Amino acid sequence: MLSTVKRWEVYMGLSQEKSVRLFKEILESRGISYQISTSHPHFMYDDQHEKILIRTPDFHIQFIYVSADPLTRIFTNVMGISKQHSGITLLSCKFKKQSKGSFYSVMKSFVHNAPSDPWHITSHPRFRFAVLLQLITKYKWKRIDDFGQ
Secondary structure (H helix, E strand, O other): OOOOEEEEEEEEOOOHHHHHHHHHHHHHHOOOOOEEEEEOOOOOOOOOOOEEEEEOOOEEEEEEEEOOOHHHHHHHHHHOOHHHOOOEEEEEEEEEHHHHHHHHHHHHHHHHHOOOOOOOOOOOHHHOOOHHHHHHHHHHHHHHHHOOO
16 A cells, blocks of 8 residues: 555546546556556445556555435436436546655646536536535646646
8 A cells, every 4th residue: 555645535516437538648648557456335425336446656546426415316306307307427546645746747738638617517407506515626726727827
């Protein structure tokens, strides 16, 4: 496992599949070896989609699909509108303290190569009016983008 580990978590408005595909492209273009695995869904965020984990020698990135909390899922299923909302992705990243530069460099490439700004999370109904969470999410992504400048 990782020693002297730092954790960074952030929401992003991109789908789980698009995000994983883009991270794979970035890692391959940089010659960074990685392994991909899946695990059972995270019940609090979504009970249908598996978590996807990318492991490199220096960091691990877990992609967690976020549809809604359990109560919101029940409500949207009863109302028949559950299929109308797309989910977003929670990135849960762990990296070695001494590998901070490599991790942030990959994340910065992700921000620049993403098809849209990853901090736009308003496609998800829970975050449409969560202004503070939107600001925090954008701040976290902007700090990545500003790293090393």
